[in-house]
Amino acid sequence: MSTFLAFAETRAGGLRKVAFEAVTAARQAADSTGGGEVHAVLLGAPGMAQHARALGRNGADLVYVVEHSGLERYNPEVYAATVSERIRSGQYRAAFFTASAEGRDLAPRVAARLRVSIASDVTEFEVQNDAVIAQHPGYTGKVNVTLKLTGSPALISLRPGFVTPAEQPRGARVETLEPAIDPAAARVKVTELTQRSTTKLDLGEASIIVSGGRGLRAAENFKLVEDLAAAIGNAAVGATRAVTDDGWRPATDQIGQTGRLVSPDLYIAVGISGAIQHLAGMRTAKTIVAINKDKDAPIFKIADYGIVGDLFEIVPRLTDEMKKVRSHG
Amino acid sequence: MKIAVCIKRVPDMEMRFSIATDRTSLDQTGMKYEMGDFDGYALEVGLQLAEKHGPGEVVVVSLGPDGVQEILRKGLAMGATRAVQLKVDHVPFDGLAIASALAEELRSGGYDLILFGRMATDTANGTVGAMTAELLDLPCVTGISQLELADGSGTARRDLEGASESVEFPLPAVLTIDEGIARPRLASLKGIMAAKKKPLETRPAQLGPASLIVQRMELPADRPPGRIIGEGADAVPELLRLLQTEAKVL
Numbered sequence: 001m002s003t004f005l006a007f008a009e010t011r012a013g014g015l016r017k018v019a020f021e022a023v024t025a026a027r028q029a030a031d032s033t034g035g036g037e038v039h040a041v042l043l044g045a046p047g048m049a050q051h052a053r054a055l056g057r058n059g060a061d062l063v064y065v066v067e068h069s070g071l072e073r074y075n076p077e078v079y080a081a082t083v084s085e086r087i088r089s090g091q092y093r094a095a096f097f098t099a100s101a102e103g104r105d106l107a108p109r110v111a112a113r114l115r116v117s118i119a120s121d122v123t124e125f126e127v128q129n130d131a132v133i134a135q136h137p138g139y140t141g142k143v144n145v146t147l148k149l150t151g152s153p154a155l156i157s158l159r160p161g162f163v164t165p166a167e168q169p170r171g172a173r174v175e176t177l178e179p180a181i182d183p184a185a186a187r188v189k190v191t192e193l194t195q196r197s198t199t200k201l202d203l204g205e206a207s208i209i210v211s212g213g214r215g216l217r218a219a220e221n222f223k224l225v226e227d228l229a230a231a232i233g234n235a236a237v238g239a240t241r242a243v244t245d246d247g248w249r250p251a252t253d254q255i256g257q258t259g260r261l262v263s264p265d266l267y268i269a270v271g272i273s274g275a276i277q278h279l280a281g282m283r284t285a286k287t288i289v290a291i292n293k294d295k296d297a298p299i300f301k302i303a304d305y306g307i308v309g310d311l312f313e314i315v316p317r318l319t320d321e322m323k324k325v326r327s328h329g
Numbered sequence: 330m331k332i333a334v335c336i337k338r339v340p341d342m343e344m345r346f347s348i349a350t351d352r353t354s355l356d357q358t359g360m361k362y363e364m365g366d367f368d369g370y371a372l373e374v375g376l377q378l379a380e381k382h383g384p385g386e387v388v389v390v391s392l393g394p395d396g397v398q399e400i401l402r403k404g405l406a407m408g409a410t411r412a413v414q415l416k417v418d419h420v421p422f423d424g425l426a427i428a429s430a431l432a433e434e435l436r437s438g439g440y441d442l443i444l445f446g447r448m449a450t451d452t453a454n455g456t457v458g459a460m461t462a463e464l465l466d467l468p469c470v471t472g473i474s475q476l477e478l479a480d481g482s483g484t485a486r487r488d489l490e491g492a493s494e495s496v497e498f499p500l501p502a503v504l505t506i507d508e509g510i511a512r513p514r515l516a517s518l519k520g521i522m523a524a525k526k527k528p529l530e531t532r533p534a535q536l537g538p539a540s541l542i543v544q545r546m547e548l549p550a551d552r553p554p555g556r557i558i559g560e561g562a563d564a565v566p567e568l569l570r571l572l573q574t575e576a577k578v579l
Contacts, residue, residue: 108456112463117541151540251509309561
């Protein structure tokens, strides 16, 4: 029976959804190898311990809580030192992180400190006797790479949204740890956290994305896209690189090879021709809808449902009809 | 100011890939290569910093077979001072093996800044920059979209999901660069001519042991061919019906 570790990501005093994903993955790994223990590590400002119980719901037997007034914000050096020290002393078979912005920063630091490798942005995994096998989409999603991690512990960062948090109640007993180094002594300091918008859904967490391209002709016409997203209710708004390059939308809205890689249940492409650069970021969406005036646009080659025509007529109609569907839904 | 920029040669992502007969790599026949997208941003940042905080030196470093000399020459043409190839026949997938070789090369270089793209567009791991920093015990900020340097220290902004953070760090440091910070310049004809005379050294890469191994590469199943369901706004009710009853996503 092996023990597994999960890193529980927090922000602004609360747990993030990816924390439950990491714990759920560790629980799955433990159950597939004889039902060993799952430990979680939770770092933050004083008060963080209250969240330990929530991690128990997804299968954490033990939660190591590291509370310190200097950990109000992410501190890469304290986190890396503390998490790697815990892994070193814990005889873990594998440790799970998520490939969020924070996880992508932390996990390779921990791996390098432990002198072990890490499989990044993993969509599926399997713990075997002598190795951990991990699926990793590479080459902008054009090649599925099966990776074999032969070291121990095996470090894995999971692609956000690919593990569905599952209820598997466990005790979640709490042990407190001290930070491995004094937060005040860290060289790198996060001095400010700015939430972009509390109401706006993040692209990586949205199950529906409405995205706009050059076909919208002007920045102000993005209102059509926003209205449609609002009518759907739980949808986020994305954009193509052409649009963010032109400053119609912030760079953080870009979906594509050099922007966000997303896999929502539904992706509605409005006025997007379908450049390879863009397709790289959304080709793994479950269902793709395209609205474009050019019937030969490459986006129609991958769209499950395409409508050819003037988006300035189609999108407002879709918004109206969507409102009716959602109000009856 | 002395700056190293680590760049990777990656396949042109617009190409149609096929899997080689060993089933663990891509068929190299007719493969076209380029400098990784994010590495281009990193190089541009390095060049701009050297211009602003000069006099300086910008060294481009790439690990790989002789083919990487092409992107190193491109880096020199864009304005880098000199280039180093860490020669290896086959670039491993394991980020730690690569970071070990880079750390060996960079350790004694006296660099104020070591820059990386936030990830290679091919292997898409995004681990080498932070790992190299750890092996060198240098401060590191990853995925930055803004940067200000002043007097031995810097302030960077990094984007998170739905938020951003401001990060302070002392020099020397390792930074990995996200998109949107600076658009890579095109090499001028003069730059291309000058690059031919700039030094490009080649030495063997001291790769670390690899424990992350490619077991198999496969092309994902093709999406079913696209379907146009209608023209104009009158197709909207049919679209909604399909989304509800066929795709079941509403």
